[in-house]
Amino acid sequence: MKIAVAAVKGGVGKTTSTFCLAAVLSRMGKRVLCIDLDSQADLSAAFRCECDASNPNIGEVLNSSRREQRSLMKKAVVSIEGWADLITPGSQLDHYEKEVEKGIGSDQRLRDALDAISSEYDFILLDTPKGDGLLTRNALVACDQVVVPVQMEWLAVKNLPRLLQKISEIADRLNPDVVVSTFVPFQLRRTSFSKRSYQDLCNWDATPHLPFQQAPIWVAPPVNDLTLYAELSEAGVPIYEYPGVEDKHIEPFQKLADYLEQQRCASLEVSHAR
Ligand SMILES: Nc1ncnc2c1ncn2[C@@H]1O[C@H](COP(=O)(O)OP(=O)(O)OP(=O)(O)O)[C@@H](O)[C@H]1O
Ligand SMILES: [Mg+2]
Numbered sequence: 684m685k686i687a688v689a690a691v692k693g694g695v696g697k698t699t700s701t702f703c704l705a706a707v708l709s710r711m712g713k714r715v716l717c718i719d720l721d722s723q724a725d726l727s728a729a730f731r732c733e734c735d736a737s738n739p740n741i742g743e744v745l746n747s748s749r750r751e752q753r754s755l756m757k758k759a760v761v762s763i764e765g766w767a768d769l770i771t772p773g774s775q776l777d778h779y780e781k782e783v784e785k786g787i788g789s790d791q792r793l794r795d796a797l798d799a800i801s802s803e804y805d806f807i808l809l810d811t812p813k814g815d816g817l818l819t820r821n822a823l824v825a826c827d828q829v830v831v832p833v834q835m836e837w838l839a840v841k842n843l844p845r846l847l848q849k850i851s852e853i854a855d856r857l858n859p860d861v862v863v864s865t866f867v868p869f870q871l872r873r874t875s876f877s878k879r880s881y882q883d884l885c886n887w888d889a890t891p892h893l894p895f896q897q898a899p900i901w902v903a904p905p906v907n908d909l910t911l912y913a914e915l916s917e918a919g920v921p922i923y924e925y926p927g928v929e930d931k932h933i934e935p936f937q938k939l940a941d942y943l944e945q946q947r948c949a950s951l952e953v954s955h956a957r
Pocket of ligand 2: 811812
């Protein structure tokens with residue numbers, strides 16, 4: 684199953700979600716590939732994987748012909764020992780993005796590239812940059828499900844219609860089966876202000892913004908505002924190995940992983956029945 688972790692807003696927890704989800708899914712024995720679609724390369728840094736110029740990266744893959752993509756994609760995968768696989772953005776993703784934008788089928792190139800390797804993984808997690816630019820659009824076209832981290836602050840749901848509108852357009856034209864599966868409340872504080880944002884999200888009706896989607900959006904258990912989550916990417920270790928982490932800190936990501944695994948099994952059953 685291919686999952687885009689996306690939000691129009693920056694700094695809301697996309698990379699942290701991807702990093703923690705990858706750890707928990709791997710611990711469950713799932714085969715996981717993460718693709719870092721952000722030129723900031725925060726996810727690659729968290730995995731301690733510098734952009735190695737000798738390795739093909741996602742920018743090069745997207746900018747190559749469909750025939751070349753297949754072999755490049757396999758070469759671009761870096762195995763992070765005992766954990767997940769990763770494809771880095773490379774140091775020239777911005778340059779490639781401009782090149783790809785000019786080309787034919789620019790929104791669909793990641794989807795084509797993933798065909799080469801998707802059967803090798805149970806989960807492919809796409810960490811997107813902020814905004815709804817070309818790389819985010821590629822992720823939304825390529826994915827089966829979208830997971831949306833939402834920061835529990837003032838006007839938490841304000842930016843959601845823009846993202847859902849973009850996904851609806853993509854569902855209409857390019858990816859009719861895409862499902863917005865989950866909102867992940869992020870950085871929940873003890874303040875009444877933050878708690879109110881959480882209630883707003885739980886009560887928010889996304890239906891008018893997602894005319895193509897029958898299934899409701901699940902609101903995952905909230906991730907609290909805690910320094911340890913911020914420290915994880917600096918430490919570069921899976922969440923369950925970080926000193927001082929307790930089950931309660933892992934639980935939101937474990938529940939999210941369990942939910943996504945259920946969704947994956949259900950979609951496999953549907954495709955077998957066809
Ligand atoms: N639950 C949390 N508690 C405290 N800090 C957090 C939490 N989750 C993430 N952070 C910190 O908030 C910042 C933003 O998180 P993150 O990088 O995951 O967001 P992002 O949406 O990927 O950002 P960008 O749009 O820049 O890619 C980071 O410094 C991260 O360490
Ligand atoms: Mg990020």
